[in-house]
Amino acid sequence: MSHHIVEFKDVFFRYxxxxxxxxxxxxxxxxxxSVGVVGANGAGKSTLLQxxxxxxxxxxxxxxxxxxxxxxxxxxxxxxxxxxVFQNPDDQFFMPTVxxxxxxxxxxxxxxxxxxxxxxxxxxxxxxxxDLQDKPPHHLSCGQxxxxxxxxxxxxxxxxxxxDEPAANLDPRSRRLLIGLLKTxxxxxxxxxxxxxxxxxxxxxxxxxxNGRVVAxxxxxxxxxxxxxxxxxxLELPLSLQRR
Amino acid sequence: MTFDERYFDIxxxxxxxxxxxxxxxxxxxxxxxxxxxxxxxxVSYPKYEIVALAPLFLYPVLLMTLGEIPVRFIMRKxxxxxxxxxFIGIFNPLLDPGTFAVLPGVHVSAGWISFASILLKFALxxxxxxxxxxxxxxxxxxxxxxxxxxxxxxxxxxxxxYRYLFVLAEEAMRIIRARDMRSFGRRGTGMRVFGRxxxxxxxxxxxxxxxxxxxxxxxxxxxxxxxxxxxRMAPADxxxxxxMAVFLSGLRFFPVTEGIxxxxxxxxx
Numbered sequence: 001m002s003h004h005i006v007e008f009k010d011v012f013f014r015y016x017x018x019x020x021x022x023x024x025x026x027x028x029x030x031x032x033x034s035v036g037v038v039g040a041n042g043a044g045k046s047t048l049l050q051x052x053x054x055x056x057x058x059x060x061x062x063x064x065x066x067x068x069x070x071x072x073x074x075x076x077x078x079x080x081x082x083x084x085v086f087q088n089p090d091d092q093f094f095m096p097t098v099x100x101x102x103x104x105x106x107x108x109x110x111x112x113x114x115x116x117x118x119x120x121x122x123x124x125x126x127x128x129x130x131d132l133q134d135k136p137p138h139h140l141s142c143g144q145x146x147x148x149x150x151x152x153x154x155x156x157x158x159x160x161x162x163x164d165e166p167a168a169n170l171d172p173r174s175r176r177l178l179i180g181l182l183k184t185x186x187x188x189x190x191x192x193x194x195x196x197x198x199x200x201x202x203x204x205x206x207x208x209x210x211n212g213r214v215v216a217x218x219x220x221x222x223x224x225x226x227x228x229x230x231x232x233x234x235l236e237l238p239l240s241l242q243r244r
Numbered sequence: 245m246t247f248d249e250r251y252f253d254i255x256x257x258x259x260x261x262x263x264x265x266x267x268x269x270x271x272x273x274x275x276x277x278x279x280x281x282x283x284x285x286x287v288s289y290p291k292y293e294i295v296a297l298a299p300l301f302l303y304p305v306l307l308m309t310l311g312e313i314p315v316r317f318i319m320r321k322x323x324x325x326x327x328x329x330x331f332i333g334i335f336n337p338l339l340d341p342g343t344f345a346v347l348p349g350v351h352v353s354a355g356w357i358s359f360a361s362i363l364l365k366f367a368l369x370x371x372x373x374x375x376x377x378x379x380x381x382x383x384x385x386x387x388x389x390x391x392x393x394x395x396x397x398x399x400x401x402x403x404x405x406y407r408y409l410f411v412l413a414e415e416a417m418r419i420i421r422a423r424d425m426r427s428f429g430r431r432g433t434g435m436r437v438f439g440r441x442x443x444x445x446x447x448x449x450x451x452x453x454x455x456x457x458x459x460x461x462x463x464x465x466x467x468x469x470x471x472x473x474x475x476r477m478a479p480a481d482x483x484x485x486x487x488m489a490v491f492l493s494g495l496r497f498f499p500v501t502e503g504i505x506x507x508x509x510x511x512x513x
Contacts, residue, residue: 053462055461079461079463079464080464083462084462086455086459088455090411091455091456091458092456094407094408095403095407096382096403096407097383100383103470104463104470105463105464108465108470109464116472117472136383137410138410152463153463156464
C-alpha cells in the first residue's frame with residue numbers, strides 16, 4: 001500500500017495579517033512512518049498540521065495526501081484520510097456525552113447504526129475508556145478527555161494520524177500510557193510536540209522546523225542527539241539523554 | 245455562595261439524570277411531550293384560579309418520588325429563579341384592588357389572588373421543567389426535540405450551549421481567580437477591570453469557537469448533528485402518556501377539588 005503518503009512540495013503560507021508562517025516547506029512521509037515535528041514556539045508546527053487536512057490551504061506550493069492534492073474541493077475526501085488530534089481536548093470534544101462525541105465522525109461518514117456502534121466501542125476499547133461512554137465531558141479528567149479525543153479520531157479509521165502536542169496536560173502515568181498506545185498504532189503518524197522524549201520513544205524520524213522552514217530532517221536518534229542543532233532552535237537534548 | 249460553588253452546583257442537575265429509576269427509563273420523547281402537555285394545562289387556567297391548581301402538584305411530587313430526586317434540591321432551584329415571577333406579579337395587588345373575597349375580618353383583593361395564582365403556576369411549571377432535565381438529562385431532551393421534528397440548527401445550538409457552558413464557566417473562573425489573586429482589597433475589582441475581564445472572555449470564546457469549528461470540520465461536519473436512535477417508544481411510554489392525558493384533562497375539565505370538598509362535607513357534615 002503506497003497511498004498513505006503525505007507530501008509537502010515547497011509550501012508557503014501567509015496569514016491574512018501578513019505573518020509568513022511557512023516559507024518553502026518540503027518533505028515526504030511514506031506509508032507507516034512515524035514522524036516527529038519539533039521546533040520553537042511559533043516556528044510553524046501548528047500551521048503545518050492545519051495544512052494536512054485542508055483547514056488552511058497553501059498560498060503557494062502543494063500538499064498531497066495519498067494521491068490527491070489538497071484543494072478546497074478535495075478537502076472532504078482528505079478529512080476521511082487524515083485524522084487530527086488537537087492540543088486542547090475541550091476544543092475537540094463538543095458533543096454532550098463520550099459516546100455521542102466518538103460517534104460524531106462515523107455518523108458523518110454516513111455509516112449505519114450497527115457499524116457506528118461497533119466503531120465507537122472498538123475505538124473506546126483501544127484507548128481503554130469503554131466505561132466512560134455515558135459520561136459528559138465536564139465530568140472527565142484531562143487525561144480521560146485526551147484519551148477520548150484520540151478515540152474520536154480513531155473511530156473514523158483514518159490512514160494518517162496527526163497530533164498536536166498530545167502529551168500536554170497529561171500526568172506522567174497518562175503520558176506513559178499514551179506513548180504505549182501510540183506505539184501500537186500502525187498508521188502513518190505525525191506528532192508535533194515539545195516533548196522530545198515522547199518523540200524519541202514514538203517516532204523513528206524527526207523534522208525540525210525553524211522560521212517556517214525545514215531546518216533538519218532525519219532519524220530521531222541522530223537529530224535528537226545533536227545538541228548544537230537543538231539549541232539553535234530553542235530546544236534541548238531529551239531529558240533521557242542529559243547527563244546530570 | 246461563591247462563584248466556584250455555584251459553578252459546581254450546575255453539574256448536580258445532570259448527575260441526577262444518571263439514575264436508573266422507572267422515570268429515568270421512560271422514553272425522553274414521552275417525557276418531553278408529557279411536560280409540554282403539563283405546562284399547557286397549567287397556563288390554561290384563568291387568572292384568579294388557585295384551588296383547581298393544587299391537585300396538579302401531584303405530578304411533580306410523583307415524579308420526584310419515583311425518580312428519587314431530592315425535594316430540597318428542586319425547591320432550592322425553584323426559589324433561585326422565583327424573583328422573576330415575584331416581579332411579574334408583585335404589582336397586581338395595587339393594580340387590581342377590587343375585593344374578591346371576605347375572610348373573617350380581612351378583605352382579600354383580587355390582585356392578591358392573581359399574584360398567588362402566578363406564583364403557583366410558576367412553581368408548577370419550573371419544577372416540571374427541572375424534573376424533566378433531572379430525569380432525562382439535557383442532551384436527552386435535545387435529542388428528543390430533534391426527533392420530534394425541531395429544526396437541526398435550533399437543537400445543535402442548544403447542545404452547544406450545554407456543552408460549552410461548563411467550559412466557559414471554567415474559563416471565567418480562571419480569569420476571576422487570576423484577578424482576585426492580584427487585586428488587594430478593593431483595588432482591581434472595580435467596574436473598569438470587570439469590563440476588561442468580560443472583553444477577554446469574549447475574545448477567548450471567539451478563538452475557541454474557531455478551533456471547535458475546525459475540529460468539527462475535521463470530522464466531516466456538514467450542517468446537521470447526527471444522533472443514533474437509542475430508544476423506541478415502548479408500551480410503557482404510551483401508557484405513561486395516556487395516563488398523563490387522562491390525569492390532566494380530568495383535572496382541567498372536571499371540578500375535582502370542589503368534588504372532593506363536597507364529598508368530605510357529605511361524609512362529615
